[in-house]
Amino acid sequence: MDWYxxxxxxRAIRRLTMEFRMEAAAIRVRVALxxxxxWAEKGGFDPNQPRVPAGSSDGGQWTRAGSSEVDRIISIAQKLTFQAGPLxxxxxxxxxxxxxxxxxPRWSDRNMWDFHACMKICQGK
Incomplete structure (x- = not known):
């Protein structure tokens, strides 16, 4: 093999090395994105979602706006507790x-929170 x-x-090895490095950097960027x-989807951030007013004990927390099933079940629990005492x-x-x-979504704890709220109301706690 002569010098040329x-x-x-x-040069070919250097070019291939650079191509591999660029591909690895592109993969890292895709993974980061x-x-x-x-993370953004998991956070479920919606600036338009209503919050509990600041003066209340739960102030600043997200509300369950539009959750008619939750509201219906909790309302039944409240009525039963009011009429017959804790169940x-x-x-x-x-x-x-x-x-x-x-x-x-798999990351959401909303069902668990609503379940515990319902159980507390139902048991009069």
């Missing part, structure tokens, strides 16, 4: 369990 062929081989999108655990479980079965 050796020079061409070194995917993580950013996942038994099993009765509350029967009433509130459907809240856990609603379809939600």
């Amino acid at each position: 062929e050796e020079l061409e081989l070194k 995917r993580r950013l999108v996942d 038994s655990y099993d009765e509350c479980l029967d009433l509130c369990y459907p809240l856990l079965e609603r379809p939600q």
